[in-house]
Amino acid sequence: MTLATRPVPGPAREYHFPRFSARRLDNGITVIVSTVTKLPLVSVATVIDATALMDPLGREGTAELTAEALREGTASRSGVQLTLDLEKLGTSLEAGADWDSTVASLTVLKRNLGEAFRIFAETLLSPAFREEDVERLKAERLAERMQLLDEPRGLADESFSRFLYQADSRYASPASGTSKSVSAVSHHHVAEFYKKNYLPGATTVILAGDLTLDEGISLVQSTLGSWSGQEKAKTVKADRPSRLTRAVEIVAKPDAAQSELRIGHVGIPRTHPDYFDVVVMNAVLGGLFSSRINLNLREKHGYTYGASSYYDWRRQSGPFVISTAVQSEVTAAAISETLREIDGMREKEISEDELTLATSYLEGVFPIRYETTSAIAGALANMVMFGLPEDYFDTYRANIAAVTTAGVLAAARAHVRPEELQVVVVGNPEVIREPVKNLPIGPLTVREATED
Amino acid sequence: MQIPIETFRLDNGLLVTLSQDNTAPIVAVNLWYHVGSANEREGRTGFAHLFEHMLFQGSEHVGANEHFELIQRAGGTLNGSTWLERTNYFETVPSNQLELALWLEADRMGALLPAMTQAKLDTQRDVVKNERRWSVDNQPYGTWWEKLPALAFPSSHPFHHSLIGSMEDLDAASLEDVEQFFRTFYTPNNAVLSIAGDFDSADAKALVKKHFGDIPPGKGKPPLEGLDLPDHFGETLRLEVEDDVSLSRLYLAFRSPVFGSEGYYAASVTGAILGMRQGSRLYRSLVRERQIAADASAFTFDLAKGRDLLIVDVTARPETSAEKLEEEVEREIDNLIKGGVSDEEVQRAVALIQTDMVTAMQSASERADRISMFATLLGDSSLVNEQAARYNAVTTERVNAFIRERLGPENRAKLLYVPRVKAEGNAEQEEIEVAAS
Numbered sequence: 001m002t003l004a005t006r007p008v009p010g011p012a013r014e015y016h017f018p019r020f021s022a023r024r025l026d027n028g029i030t031v032i033v034s035t036v037t038k039l040p041l042v043s044v045a046t047v048i049d050a051t052a053l054m055d056p057l058g059r060e061g062t063a064e065l066t067a068e069a070l071r072e073g074t075a076s077r078s079g080v081q082l083t084l085d086l087e088k089l090g091t092s093l094e095a096g097a098d099w100d101s102t103v104a105s106l107t108v109l110k111r112n113l114g115e116a117f118r119i120f121a122e123t124l125l126s127p128a129f130r131e132e133d134v135e136r137l138k139a140e141r142l143a144e145r146m147q148l149l150d151e152p153r154g155l156a157d158e159s160f161s162r163f164l165y166q167a168d169s170r171y172a173s174p175a176s177g178t179s180k181s182v183s184a185v186s187h188h189h190v191a192e193f194y195k196k197n198y199l200p201g202a203t204t205v206i207l208a209g210d211l212t213l214d215e216g217i218s219l220v221q222s223t224l225g226s227w228s229g230q231e232k233a234k235t236v237k238a239d240r241p242s243r244l245t246r247a248v249e250i251v252a253k254p255d256a257a258q259s260e261l262r263i264g265h266v267g268i269p270r271t272h273p274d275y276f277d278v279v280v281m282n283a284v285l286g287g288l289f290s291s292r293i294n295l296n297l298r299e300k301h302g303y304t305y306g307a308s309s310y311y312d313w314r315r316q317s318g319p320f321v322i323s324t325a326v327q328s329e330v331t332a333a334a335i336s337e338t339l340r341e342i343d344g345m346r347e348k349e350i351s352e353d354e355l356t357l358a359t360s361y362l363e364g365v366f367p368i369r370y371e372t373t374s375a376i377a378g379a380l381a382n383m384v385m386f387g388l389p390e391d392y393f394d395t396y397r398a399n400i401a402a403v404t405t406a407g408v409l410a411a412a413r414a415h416v417r418p419e420e421l422q423v424v425v426v427g428n429p430e431v432i433r434e435p436v437k438n439l440p441i442g443p444l445t446v447r448e449a450t451e452d
Numbered sequence: 453m454q455i456p457i458e459t460f461r462l463d464n465g466l467l468v469t470l471s472q473d474n475t476a477p478i479v480a481v482n483l484w485y486h487v488g489s490a491n492e493r494e495g496r497t498g499f500a501h502l503f504e505h506m507l508f509q510g511s512e513h514v515g516a517n518e519h520f521e522l523i524q525r526a527g528g529t530l531n532g533s534t535w536l537e538r539t540n541y542f543e544t545v546p547s548n549q550l551e552l553a554l555w556l557e558a559d560r561m562g563a564l565l566p567a568m569t570q571a572k573l574d575t576q577r578d579v580v581k582n583e584r585r586w587s588v589d590n591q592p593y594g595t596w597w598e599k600l601p602a603l604a605f606p607s608s609h610p611f612h613h614s615l616i617g618s619m620e621d622l623d624a625a626s627l628e629d630v631e632q633f634f635r636t637f638y639t640p641n642n643a644v645l646s647i648a649g650d651f652d653s654a655d656a657k658a659l660v661k662k663h664f665g666d667i668p669p670g671k672g673k674p675p676l677e678g679l680d681l682p683d684h685f686g687e688t689l690r691l692e693v694e695d696d697v698s699l700s701r702l703y704l705a706f707r708s709p710v711f712g713s714e715g716y717y718a719a720s721v722t723g724a725i726l727g728m729r730q731g732s733r734l735y736r737s738l739v740r741e742r743q744i745a746a747d748a749s750a751f752t753f754d755l756a757k758g759r760d761l762l763i764v765d766v767t768a769r770p771e772t773s774a775e776k777l778e779e780e781v782e783r784e785i786d787n788l789i790k791g792g793v794s795d796e797e798v799q800r801a802v803a804l805i806q807t808d809m810v811t812a813m814q815s816a817s818e819r820a821d822r823i824s825m826f827a828t829l830l831g832d833s834s835l836v837n838e839q840a841a842r843y844n845a846v847t848t849e850r851v852n853a854f855i856r857e858r859l860g861p862e863n864r865a866k867l868l869y870v871p872r873v874k875a876e877g878n879a880e881q882e883e884i885e886v887a888a889s
Contacts, residue, residue, distance in 0.1 A: 009526070039810055092729050257589035302578025327578075327585065
């Protein structure tokens with residue numbers, strides 16, 4: 001009744017990443033336009049080299065607050081007015097800061113682009129940073145920090161970073177700051193951060209969608225062409241590991257229904273020459289549904305709803321993490337199985353079948369990732385913030401296809417380091433402490449959940 | 453904006469919609485089965501979702517987990533999801549792999565049972581129990597998914613019980629249940645298939661017929677009983693829940709007209725006026741101006757049978773007590789009933805909804821899913837092209853009439869989450885600590 005013969009695909013149709021062009025305006029702003037005419041939409045992503053690594057010491061979270069405060073009004077528009085003016089055009093401005101950039105973005109119908117962009121430009125040129133607005137954003141941030149303690153997934157991610165990096169390395173604390181550091185930021189600090197770091201020479205405006213290069217350039221020139229400024233901040237080294245030997249920490253959550261588990265160590269920077277080997281290696285280890293770790297923990301043992309691994313790509317070395325949530329009773333067993341899979345990646349080459357599963361997946365999904373104008377703008381924003389070459393997208397699939405089983409083994413041996421594994425478990429210490437203590441994963445500490 | 457729509461039905465009842473777009477070499481295949489948690493029998497809560505997991509455990513010509521592997525090897529993405537009224541399965545693949553996706557879907561629609569084993573069921577039962585722990589039990593406010601429908605629908609109603617299911621009912625699920633569920637609900641005449649993206653229309657039709665044409669139709673499914681309900685709850689329903697949360701949260705639900713009905717669009721616009729983005733009423737008033745809430749939003753459940761729910765969701769600031777939160781949110785609703793909404797508020801809401809609809813149509817997967825939604829729930833795929841007009845037709849008068857008719861105290865269900873008072877100390881100390889941190 002159904003057909004036993006598996007379909008054989010015909011030849012794949014040609015695909016290339018949407019074409020884009022870049023121009024530098026006289027005041028230093030870079031404009032990148034990618035014309036995509038499928039639907040009458042334009043996405044804007046403005047990348048500013050103003051990052052969490054530029055946060056003043058003790059005032060971590062300033063970059064994020066500054067980005068958020070862009071939406072809170074300009075010299076001539078209150079925050080409410082600004083919000084409503086954009087929303088009447090069917091759009092709203094998103095703005096946030098992370099380790100490697102501040103990004104402000106919006107997607108709008110083409111017919112509303114001009115007006116929406118003028119309002120957006122106003123937020124960059126004359127943000128108000130009123131005291132009451134910044135104070136409100138801070139209070140919202142403090143409420144979020146309280147909620148973090150209730151939320152095992154976020155708590156585990158954050159606890160892991162804190163365990164991984166030296167306390168005085170910026171990556172040890174959250175990009176958007178803790179309640180203590182955010183409390184120390186005033187609207188003056190926000191204005192100062194803006195003045196020092198929001199500079200035309202550090203800004204790239206990306207426009208993807210239904211517009212031409214000329215339209216894009218004239219839009220940016222007419223709105224942001226007069227913007228000036230010059231100081232430049234330095235970033236700090238942020239990625240020193242806290243230790244180079246195994247260690248395990250339990251963050252106590254006595255009523256937890258599950259253990260949130262994070263296993264890994266400090267990874268490598270985004271621009272590392274082994275990037276493609278590592279991406280394929282990680283896909284096999286824990287990046288795909290059919291990865292070794294997910295098939296083991298979920299499909300073989302039923303310990304979890306899902307298990308995955310990833311490298312958190314940053315300019316400096318972000319975490320390499322294996323992440324899962326397991327039934328409390330099997331916490332130790334799940335850690336052991338994970339260690340086994342990690343060792344396996346380093347013992348011998350993966351099979352040709354595993355290699356082609358990963359490479360053909362990564363090559364094949366490439367066009368699927370860039371169906372929308374906001375995804376295209378986001379990809380170009382990544383290119384800018386990591387300084388990737390302009391042919392990066394055109395050569396991506398060939399670079400993936402060139403990865404070999406030997407390359408994957410070399411990447412695993414170089415960039416997965418079992419002797420340095422750090423383990424963080426957010427869970428019920430009464431159930432998990434003893435079994436976890438007996439594992440060969442280094443000294444165990446138990447601590448209360450905190451957020452600052 | 454109009455997207456191309458071509459619809460046909462196979463002899464076995466499968467309703468097929470094609471929407472061609474050759475801009476990128478990508479195609480999305482999307483199947484909706486008209487079965488969800490509402491169709492579960494007593495003592496089997498969570499079964500529709502557990503069954504969805506079993507659909508990835510192989511079929512007559514496909515091994516366990518091979519569905520995932522074959523699609524990923526082909527360079528595609530895939531998943532499935534379960535809701536009260538439907539279960540969907542979807543793949544997006546390079547366009548030369550269209551037949552693979554169709555073959556995989558057809559094999560499990562036509563011949564799932566030969567691959568089902570007790571061992572697979574037991575493993576997926578454990579996986580689903582861990583999904584429950586992860587998404588419901590170990591998440592702050594995670595139980596709202598089951599507590600709100602339980603409060604807002606009477607116990608005899610198909611939407612009343614838990615979608616993810618109780619641990620006991622998951623334990624009770626058997627291979628016999630799998631077989632019965634499959635034969636009853638996973639039939640071509642209880643499914644719609646939508647294909648969006650890069651294909652040749654004649655080729656796609658031929659492939660659909662080749663793979664799905666010989667699957668025999670089912671014998672029909674038992675009707676859902678007791679769906680219809682009065683327009684109002686008849687009173688204010690209220691449930692207070694202590695949870696391991698730091699901030700109080702109120703879910704306030706109103707019984708509202710079903711998805712796709714004329715009244716639905718007024719309800720949807722009301723939701724956007726109340727809680728869509730930062731310019732919405734509740735956000736402006738409670739978060740920005742008065743600063744008693746940390747967040748506020750509103751949305752419809754989009755149920756097409758019986759009655760839908762319009763839901764307002766507001767989280768308190770640390771210094772705002774649960775009582776105060778409840779009082780202030782209701783005051784906002786009362787003010788809305790008294791003063792009504794303005795033309796500008798309606799225009800803002802409709803403009804945001806319109807942009808979102810166009811934005812969603814960029815993705816083949818989203819296109820196919822929305823087509824399947826209209827085909828399954830309302831029997832007409834072409835409605836996907838009428839949504840902009842439906843929203844444009846919503847007048848301020850209609851929104852205000854909806855608000856007067858549906859948002860009063862006789863039609864409110866309140867689910868209030870309150871921070872659990874810790875073992876040591878009394879409630880007063882607890883509050884002081886919270887305010888000081």
